[in-house]
Amino acid sequence: MIKLQGKNIYLAVLERSDCKKLYEDFEYDFDNPAEPLYIGQSVEKSDEWFYDIQKLQGNENVRLGIFLNDGTVIGDVALQSIDNKNRSCSIGMGMAKIENRNKGYGKEAVKLILDYGFNNLGMERITANTLEINISAQKSLEKSGFVLEGRERKVVYFGGKRYDRLNYGLLADEYLVGGKSKYMNNFYMLNKNLRHIRIDPEKDKDYIRECHCRVNYECDTPYARKTPYEEYRANWCANAGQQEGFLSPLIESMKDERTIAEIIKTESGETVAYFWVSFHGEDTTFIWADVQDIYIEESYRKSGIATYLMDYAEKSARQNGAKVIRSGTGCENIKSQGLHKKLGYYQYRFEYEKVLN
Numbered sequence: 252m253i254k255l256q257g258k259n260i261y262l263a264v265l266e267r268s269d270c271k272k273l274y275e276d277f278e279y280d281f282d283n284p285a286e287p288l289y290i291g292q293s294v295e296k297s298d299e300w301f302y303d304i305q306k307l308q309g310n311e312n313v314r315l316g317i318f319l320n321d322g323t324v325i326g327d328v329a330l331q332s333i334d335n336k337n338r339s340c341s342i343g344m345g346m347a348k349i350e351n352r353n354k355g356y357g358k359e360a361v362k363l364i365l366d367y368g369f370n371n372l373g374m375e376r377i378t379a380n381t382l383e384i385n386i387s388a389q390k391s392l393e394k395s396g397f398v399l400e401g402r403e404r405k406v407v408y409f410g411g412k413r414y415d416r417l418n419y420g421l422l423a424d425e426y427l428v429g430g431k432s433k434y435m436n437n438f439y440m441l442n443k444n445l446r447h448i449r450i451d452p453e454k455d456k457d458y459i460r461e462c463h464c465r466v467n468y469e470c471d472t473p474y475a476r477k478t479p480y481e482e483y484r485a486n487w488c489a490n491a492g493q494q495e496g497f498l499s500p501l502i503e504s505m506k507d508e509r510t511i512a513e514i515i516k517t518e519s520g521e522t523v524a525y526f527w528v529s530f531h532g533e534d535t536t537f538i539w540a541d542v543q544d545i546y547i548e549e550s551y552r553k554s555g556i557a558t559y560l561m562d563y564a565e566k567s568a569r570q571n572g573a574k575v576i577r578s579g580t581g582c583e584n585i586k587s588q589g590l591h592k593k594l595g596y597y598q599y600r601f602e603y604e605k606v607l608n
């Protein structure tokens with residue numbers, strides 16, 4: 252029997268009892284409405300659902316249960332309307348209880364079923380739909396690499412209003428790079444119109460100061476990092492000289508129009524990142540770009556944003572005639588080290604510290 256194992260969940264065939272449990276547990280989230288609206292169906296209908304699944308399983312559909320690692324069934328995910336001629340299908344998913352939504356289980360389930368669809372079934376294109384008001388589904392699809400392709404206007408009637416349906420699609424070659432999923436890393440570049448907003452040092456100072464302090468902490472010495480962040484931050488904030496030591500050079504560098512000093516936001520205005528890159532070199536014989544700070548908001552990490560921003564800085568450096576682009580990090584900042592390594596940065600300097608008692 253098929254079992255697709257993830258980290259916190261696995262996908263497996265839905266037995267009759269699982270279908271019944273999903274029907275019993277199902278809660279409709281009126282704050283995040285999804286289609287179809289199965290309101291008012293009795294649990295007995297779950298048997299019918301079970302038979303419907305069996306009828307289509309393996310030809311038109313592949314529907315699997317989403318199970319927690321302890322075996323509790325919490326939802327279902329499916330590749331449906333499988334079209335073997337055109338190698339396409341659509342994805343559908345449901346999590347029965349509201350408490351199991353927005354916990355990352357859906358994202359894992361989508362990844363597992365996408366891997367199965369692209370790698371095992373040889374799909375070339377997988378599509379998904381969601382209502383315009385279902386923001387969490389949109390976020391989850393986008394994080395999985397889906398590209399917004401279209402909008403069916405005012406197509407669904409619900410709660411006295413009409414809503415648009417958003418159509419998403421993901422192609423195999425966007426999903427697979429050298430056999431490895433690149434969905435995390437292409438999503439924002441492909442389909443999210445991120446807004447690059449030039450920093451307003453006065454208006455944005457609290458935000459960028461906080462980001463800068465966090466970056467400093469991540470890159471600081473092992474000795475400094477023995478202090479918990481809150482204490483480290485309090486010390487940093489209490490030191491006006493240190494704050495000035497950050498803000499003044501930033502403001503100074505912003506007089507140079509090559510400088511990237513930006514806050515990155517989504518189209519809807521959510522803050523995603525802070526990024527500062529300065530340019531150096533007196534004459535044109537040796538210009539270099541320096542990534543001073545890169546800070547990605549936690550909820551947007553591991554989605555390829557840093558990859559995207561570093562690529563953007565590199566392009567800008569090339570356009571401005573820079574010979575090299577430099578960046579630095581701390582020995583304990585494994586994530587940042589991974590990022591630089593992946594992007595082809597060469598480590599050219601080592602710094603040492605010996606803690607003395």
Ligand SMILES: CC(C)(COP(=O)(O)OP(=O)(O)OC[C@H]1O[C@@H](n2cnc3c(N)ncnc32)[C@H](O)[C@@H]1OP(=O)(O)O)[C@@H](O)C(=O)NCCC(=O)NCCS
Pocket residue numbers: 435436465466469470544545546547548551552553554555556557558559579580581584585586587588589590591593
């Ligand atoms: C470091 C940081 C900028 C990475 O941003 P991100 O948007 O999550 O990075 P990406 O999604 O583009 O990932 C790029 C690569 O970074 C590395 N990386 C990112 N997060 C990682 C993690 N949690 N563990 C290990 N490596 C990680 C990986 O090599 C990853 O490539 P992969 O996805 O192919 O495995 C982000 O974690 C951050 O803002 N941290 C706090 C501030 C900071 O440390 N800034 C860097 C100062 S030098």
